[in-house]
Amino acid sequence: KSNIGHLEGAAGIAGLVKTVLSLSHGQPPPTRNFDEPNPDIDLVRLRLSPQTRREPWPSDTPLAGVSSIGMGGTNCHLVLGPPPPQPSEKAEPTVAEGELDPVPWVLSARSAAALRAQAASLHTFVSARPGLRAEDVGLSLATTRTVFEHRAVILASGGSGARELESVPPSAAPGGDRDQTGPVLVFPGQGGQWAGMARDLLDGSGPLAQVFTKRLLEERALDPYVDWSLVQVLGEPGALPFTGSAARVDVVQPALWAVMVSLAGVWSELGVEPAAVIGHSQGEIAAACVAGALSLEDAALVVALRSQALTALAGTGSMASLGLPQARAEEYLAGAEDLYLAAINGPDSVVVSGGTEAVRRAVEHCLDNGVHGALVDVDYASLSAHVERIHEVLLERLAGIRPRAPRTPFFSTLLGGHLGDTPMDAEYWYRNL
CATH class of the missing domain: 3.30.70.250 (Malonyl-CoA ACP transacylase, ACP-binding)
Known part of the structure; x- marks a missing residue:
C-alpha cells in the first residue's frame, strides 16, 4: 500500500509479488514512507514492529503473511515460506552395499481389472530391462501418470522390482470380481475431545441423533469397568471435564472410544461400511473394534483398564x-x-x-x-520410556482378551502398514501406548 496505494479488486497481488521477491532475495525490504508509528497502537504489547531497514530474515525457515482487504470486497490472506533447498549440483546416484530400502511404485486405473492389467504390463516391461533402477521407475510412475479412482502401491526392492509384481493377478475375466470402494474410517487419539462432545446428538430428536443414542445405550460394555455414567459424562455439563488440567485420562479415553464406536455403528445402520480402518494411538482400540479385530467387550476392557493404569503416570510427564x-x-x-x-x-x-x-x-x-x-x-509421557513402569501391570490386566482376524482391512499406525497376521494382544496394546 505504501508503494502503489489501493488495488481494490486486485487486493493482495502486489503484496504477494513483493513477499515472494523478499523471500527469494532473503531480505524483507523496509516499508516506504514510514516515519513514526501511530501512538494509539501498542506495538510492544502486540509484539509487532514495522520493517524500517533492509536485513536478513530472522530464521532459516522464514514465514511471511500477506493480508489485504479490498474496498470492493476482495479479501486475501496467504502464508508463504521459502521453497525446499536444492542441491548445488546434481549428484550421481550411489548404491550402498546391502539391502536397499523399498521404493513405492504407484499404479492407478479406471477399474480393478485395468489396474491388474497395468501391473502385468509393467511386469513385462521391467522384466525385459534388467538394468532399470527401481527409483527411476517409481519417480516416473508418481510424477508422469494420471491418477484414477482405483489405486495400488507396490514396494519394489532388490533391483528392478519385477519380483513384487509377480504376485499381482495379470487381469480380471469379464464379469469377474466386482470393484469394491468405500470410505476409510480414521479414529483419532486423545486430544480429539472437546467440551460438549456428542451432547447435541444425545439431546437431539432427528434420525441421526436417535440412532446414535440407541447405539450408545446398547453398547454399555464399559459398565463393568468404570464407576461413572457415560450418558451423564457426555450429556451433563460439568459432570466430569473433558479438557484442561482437570480432565481424567481414565474418563476421556473410554468416553472417546464409546463415541467413536457408536458413531461407526450409526453409519453402519445407515448403510455406510468402511473399506478400511486406521487409528492413531488410543484411536486404534476403536478402529480394532469396528474392524472386528477385538470384540466390543474386549475393546471396552482394553480402553478402560489401560487408561486406569495410566493414572499411575499422571503428573509425571x-x-x-x-x-x-x-x-x-x-x-x-x-x-x-x-x-x-x-x-x-x-x-x-x-x-x-x-x-x-x-x-x-x-x-x-x-x-x-x-x-x-x-x-x-x-500430563503423562505416552510413547516414551515412562510407560515401561506399567508394562507388567498392563500385560496382566489385558491377558484375557481374545484378538481375532479383522473382517475389515486394518492399517496399523504402530506397524506402519497393514496389520497382517500380527495379533492385537496385550503386548500390542502396550506397544501402542
Missing part, C-alpha cells in the same frame, strides 16, 4: 508437537535428557514425549527459532 523434520528432531534429542521421539506425523511434524521440564525446553527451543512448538493436553 508431558508431550509436545514440534514443527521439525525427523532428522532435526533427532539431533536435538541427542543432547537432551528424558526426552523421546514419540511420533512422526509428517515431513516437518513430530511429537516428543518425556519429562515435563525437558518437553517445555524443547517447545521453547522451537519457538525461539521461529518453529512451531505446542504442548499436548496430557
Whole structure:
C-alpha cells in the first residue's frame, strides 16, 4: 500500500509479488514512507514492529503473511515460506552395499481389472530391462501418470522390482470380481475431545441423533469397568471435564472410544461400511473394534483398564508437537535428557514425549527459532520410556482378551502398514501406548 496505494479488486497481488521477491532475495525490504508509528497502537504489547531497514530474515525457515482487504470486497490472506533447498549440483546416484530400502511404485486405473492389467504390463516391461533402477521407475510412475479412482502401491526392492509384481493377478475375466470402494474410517487419539462432545446428538430428536443414542445405550460394555455414567459424562455439563488440567485420562479415553464406536455403528445402520480402518494411538482400540479385530467387550476392557493404569503416570510427564523434520528432531534429542521421539506425523511434524521440564525446553527451543512448538493436553509421557513402569501391570490386566482376524482391512499406525497376521494382544496394546 505504501508503494502503489489501493488495488481494490486486485487486493493482495502486489503484496504477494513483493513477499515472494523478499523471500527469494532473503531480505524483507523496509516499508516506504514510514516515519513514526501511530501512538494509539501498542506495538510492544502486540509484539509487532514495522520493517524500517533492509536485513536478513530472522530464521532459516522464514514465514511471511500477506493480508489485504479490498474496498470492493476482495479479501486475501496467504502464508508463504521459502521453497525446499536444492542441491548445488546434481549428484550421481550411489548404491550402498546391502539391502536397499523399498521404493513405492504407484499404479492407478479406471477399474480393478485395468489396474491388474497395468501391473502385468509393467511386469513385462521391467522384466525385459534388467538394468532399470527401481527409483527411476517409481519417480516416473508418481510424477508422469494420471491418477484414477482405483489405486495400488507396490514396494519394489532388490533391483528392478519385477519380483513384487509377480504376485499381482495379470487381469480380471469379464464379469469377474466386482470393484469394491468405500470410505476409510480414521479414529483419532486423545486430544480429539472437546467440551460438549456428542451432547447435541444425545439431546437431539432427528434420525441421526436417535440412532446414535440407541447405539450408545446398547453398547454399555464399559459398565463393568468404570464407576461413572457415560450418558451423564457426555450429556451433563460439568459432570466430569473433558479438557484442561482437570480432565481424567481414565474418563476421556473410554468416553472417546464409546463415541467413536457408536458413531461407526450409526453409519453402519445407515448403510455406510468402511473399506478400511486406521487409528492413531488410543484411536486404534476403536478402529480394532469396528474392524472386528477385538470384540466390543474386549475393546471396552482394553480402553478402560489401560487408561486406569495410566493414572499411575499422571503428573509425571508431558508431550509436545514440534514443527521439525525427523532428522532435526533427532539431533536435538541427542543432547537432551528424558526426552523421546514419540511420533512422526509428517515431513516437518513430530511429537516428543518425556519429562515435563525437558518437553517445555524443547517447545521453547522451537519457538525461539521461529518453529512451531505446542504442548499436548496430557500430563503423562505416552510413547516414551515412562510407560515401561506399567508394562507388567498392563500385560496382566489385558491377558484375557481374545484378538481375532479383522473382517475389515486394518492399517496399523504402530506397524506402519497393514496389520497382517500380527495379533492385537496385550503386548500390542502396550506397544501402542
